[in-house]
Amino acid sequence: MKNAAHAQSAPNLPAAKPGKTATGTAASAAAITADPRWAALCTRDPAAEGRFVYAVRSTGIYCRPTCPSRRPKPENVQFFADGTAAAAAGFRPCRRCRPEEAPLAQRQAAVVADLCRFIEAAETPPTLAQLAARAGLSPHHLHRLFQAHTGLTPGAYAKARRAERLRQNLAAGQGVTEAAYGAGYNASSRLYSEAGRVLGMTPGRFRQGGAAEEIRFAVAQTSLGALLAARSARGLCAILLGDDPLALVADLQARFPKARLIGSGPEEEGQTAGAAGSADFAAWVAQVVGLVEAPRLGLALPLDLQGTAFQRRVWQALQAIPPGETRSYTEIARDLGLPKAVRAVAAACAANPLAVAVPCHRVVRSDGNLAGYRWGLERKAALQQRERQQAENPAASTAPPHTKTVP
Secondary structure (H helix, E strand, C coil): CHHHHHHHHCCCCCCCCCCCCHHHHHHHHHHHHHCHHHHHHHHCCHHHCCCCEEEECCCCEEECCCCCCCCCCHHHEEEECCHHHHHHCCCEECCCCCCCCCCHHHHHHHHHHHHHHHHHHCCCCCCHHHHHHHHCCCHHHHHHHHHHHHCCCHHHHHHHHHHHHHHHHHHCCCCHHHHHHHHCCCCHHHHHHHHHHHHCCCHHHHHCCCCCCEEEEEEEEECCEEEEEEECCCCEEEEEEECCHHHHHHHHHHHCCCCEEECECCCCCCCCCCECCCHHHHHHHHHHHHHHHCHHHCCCCCECCCCCHHHHHHHHHHHCCCCCCCEEHHHHHHHCCCCCCHHHHHHHHHCCCECCCCCHHHEECCCCCCCCCCCCHHHHHHHHHHHHHHHHCHHHCCCCCCCCEEC
16 A cells, blocks of 8 residues: 555656666766756856756756756756757656746846836836836835846936937927926926936927037048047037048038037148137147047047937946957946847947047957947057057057147
């Protein structure tokens, strides 16, 4: 009776292969440890999630690569493409890692995506407590999860979406008050207090497409070709590189179609011309040219960076890369806490309006090779080589003594 009861309670394990010998076991273990999936299993590599599952013959269960259970003996392991294949072979899912369910990261991403849609549809920004209740999580856990997936706190995301709706409403021709309330601002005073940061100008001026916005610019020649530097009332708003000065001016005009552009005029030979004879702007242009020639000198000028919240985060990450060093798009995405946002990082680099000052030339592919650069790969290579040389010989980091502005 005891043996019968024991037989009834024994797990229904997959049948072992007949004729298993010590030599066969060693060969099986060697084959498993040589499989790259074994290394992923041993390190519980998150990147292996969704690529395979492993089963343990001695227990009759199958697990995710990241399962926290004790590592099995390699001779007892069998790999499968997915849980369906493992179940068909007679294995049952682990109760700890639940491999029959979607990966944790996928489930978390779905929760965050739902919260993003909820925030976007809300007339007023929902509170953290409301978001946590919707997700079924604690406010603290929800806050960390949301920021890990989007790079922004729920409050910052709500503000960014509200600002985007405001820009869309104003661009569609709505009045300032109508656009503000439609975007979720509950008071016009709140809008005007944030207008400079959100729009870069007053709401009325933004509605007119930047009309009456005054931008000074100058085009100078550098060792890398023509350079256009432009300044708004808040700081440098464009640094463009190219071969054709007229093309650079056309690019600036396209960026600020209704702004009043004030160009430079030639001064005495041997001096840098300022925009409309402005001596202070001439000094700005000289600093920008000096930055191109000697990036290690840095740039002590205010920047007027207009972009989305994500773009600004990427641009800040670029500014943190030391001269002479590079980072890959993948590394930047990972540092931002958004490892899957590699393409979005590349797009933000391509949208950078301030060459060299926001050093997108320091970003490379994962293999170290040069990727796209809106101002030309030759300039990108030259800037990187220049920075490496100046990093090795800091004494050589001096700006050229003479710069002439192109009229």
